[in-house]
Amino acid sequence: MTKRAQNNQLTGKYEPVIGLEVHCQLKTRTKLFCSCPQSFAQTPNSNVCPVCSGAPGVLPVLNKKAVDYAIKMALAVGAKINPESVFARKQYFYPDLPKGYQITQFDKPYCEGGGVRLAGGKYIPLTRIHLEEDAGKSVHSAEGTFVDLNRAGIPLIEIVSEPSISSPQEASEYLKKLRAIVRYLGICDGNLEEGSFRCDANVSLKPKGSKKLGARCEIKNLNSFRNIEKSLVYEIYRQADLLDAGQRVAVQTRLWDPALSRTKAMRDKEESEDYRYFPEPDLPRLFLEKERVSSIDASLPELPDAKGERFLKDYLINYEESQILTSDRDLASFFETLVAKRSESLPIPLIARWVCGEYLREMRADEAWTLKNLRVPGDKFLLLLECVAQQKISQRAGKKVFKLMVAEGGDPLDLIRREKLEQVSDKSIIKKACEEILHKSKAQVDEYLSGKEKVFAYFVGQVLRQTGGNFNPQSLNEVLKELLQEKKKQ
Numbered sequence: 001m002t003k004r005a006q007n008n009q010l011t012g013k014y015e016p017v018i019g020l021e022v023h024c025q026l027k028t029r030t031k032l033f034c035s036c037p038q039s040f041a042q043t044p045n046s047n048v049c050p051v052c053s054g055a056p057g058v059l060p061v062l063n064k065k066a067v068d069y070a071i072k073m074a075l076a077v078g079a080k081i082n083p084e085s086v087f088a089r090k091q092y093f094y095p096d097l098p099k100g101y102q103i104t105q106f107d108k109p110y111c112e113g114g115g116v117r118l119a120g121g122k123y124i125p126l127t128r129i130h131l132e133e134d135a136g137k138s139v140h141s142a143e144g145t146f147v148d149l150n151r152a153g154i155p156l157i158e159i160v161s162e163p164s165i166s167s168p169q170e171a172s173e174y175l176k177k178l179r180a181i182v183r184y185l186g187i188c189d190g191n192l193e194e195g196s197f198r199c200d201a202n203v204s205l206k207p208k209g210s211k212k213l214g215a216r217c218e219i220k221n222l223n224s225f226r227n228i229e230k231s232l233v234y235e236i237y238r239q240a241d242l243l244d245a246g247q248r249v250a251v252q253t254r255l256w257d258p259a260l261s262r263t264k265a266m267r268d269k270e271e272s273e274d275y276r277y278f279p280e281p282d283l284p285r286l287f288l289e290k291e292r293v294s295s296i297d298a299s300l301p302e303l304p305d306a307k308g309e310r311f312l313k314d315y316l317i318n319y320e321e322s323q324i325l326t327s328d329r330d331l332a333s334f335f336e337t338l339v340a341k342r343s344e345s346l347p348i349p350l351i352a353r354w355v356c357g358e359y360l361r362e363m364r365a366d367e368a369w370t371l372k373n374l375r376v377p378g379d380k381f382l383l384l385l386e387c388v389a390q391q392k393i394s395q396r397a398g399k400k401v402f403k404l405m406v407a408e409g410g411d412p413l414d415l416i417r418r419e420k421l422e423q424v425s426d427k428s429i430i431k432k433a434c435e436e437i438l439h440k441s442k443a444q445v446d447e448y449l450s451g452k453e454k455v456f457a458y459f460v461g462q463v464l465r466q467t468g469g470n471f472n473p474q475s476l477n478e479v480l481k482e483l484l485q486e487k488k489k490q
């Protein structure tokens, strides 16, 4: 890392300008132009036919489902769908590209415009979305490099943002939002590690306040949110150091090396003329009729933004919680199941607070715990929350019980009994404990009576320590105040 990247100080001189290109593998049953199945982690070269392995003389046939999925995405981000678009050949040589070209869309994509709103309100506009086929994969090992064509021909949409992202954090937030949308739509797994959701980042710096963009670098090989943020931070400071030293930033494609935490030059960046695009002669123009688009529009699920607004309005939870709960479709439905199953007396904001807090914290600490494979099932969790809401146990005791439920499973009521965590609201019991403490703390009582009311907290602390902390805090406060009041009168 550069010194400055380590210190994370960008002088006020430059503004980062970031644009992202995101490739999403569409979850269709078969590939984009042939009937080979697409599935992750198959034996290499087992899902391959003459079309996707580039045999001469074969003809591509467009996958209708892939087009429907692409339309869904365009509608979800409020983009304009072109009624007529064209597939193009992008020529380049690479061992995992058997035809020597990729079928993509170039000057006439099916979709333009649209955008995504971030939690803070900033709108990131999109340039375009286009449909294309994926390339195969080169697998490097000690024995050599192998080519696996299982991925060749899998349908992709490429989502291109305008260069209007201004920080690594914003880039990460934008990607998470896009991923939430494709998952809500059910068109892509959104799995960065497995490569079904991939991102390249274009980064440049411009002098603060200037409109003119600087020379940009493209960073590839970003396969986790963490790497994306780290690589952008690194690249921003690398460019700033060059500019400060009076040097030029070379227009390059750079590769992120997660082991060394740096980007390194891979090649000079190609411009589009290098690819010699021309319309794909084996495919007709793509016509998207109004009826087809509107029937897909009618089938769209409720999307994160709309769901978030509904949660705010219907459940009276706070904005931040509404954003967290709707960031994932499964999480939102887990929360809504809890809401539907709760008893009337359990306030919804309490459920939201516990799901966003304790539940997610424990879940994220355990890789095997997913929303499809719950370690603490919803009904047990609700039972615990009921106890907290009815003040059977304190919040603190509730957290302890939840930890036990995570560690050993079991029923919250049994655990509360076993650990003797039930909150005591019986004032006669509380009074007895308080009287003992006040009796033992003559000096502090005198202080209190002389006007130092802060000592009150000391009494509370002492009583809780002596009794194991199970007293209802409100009752405890009341009883202590009454006893001290009596002493004042004596």
Ligand SMILES: [Zn+2]
Binding pocket: 031, 034, 035, 036, 047, 048, 049, 050, 051, 052, 053, 153
């Ligand atoms: Zn095939």
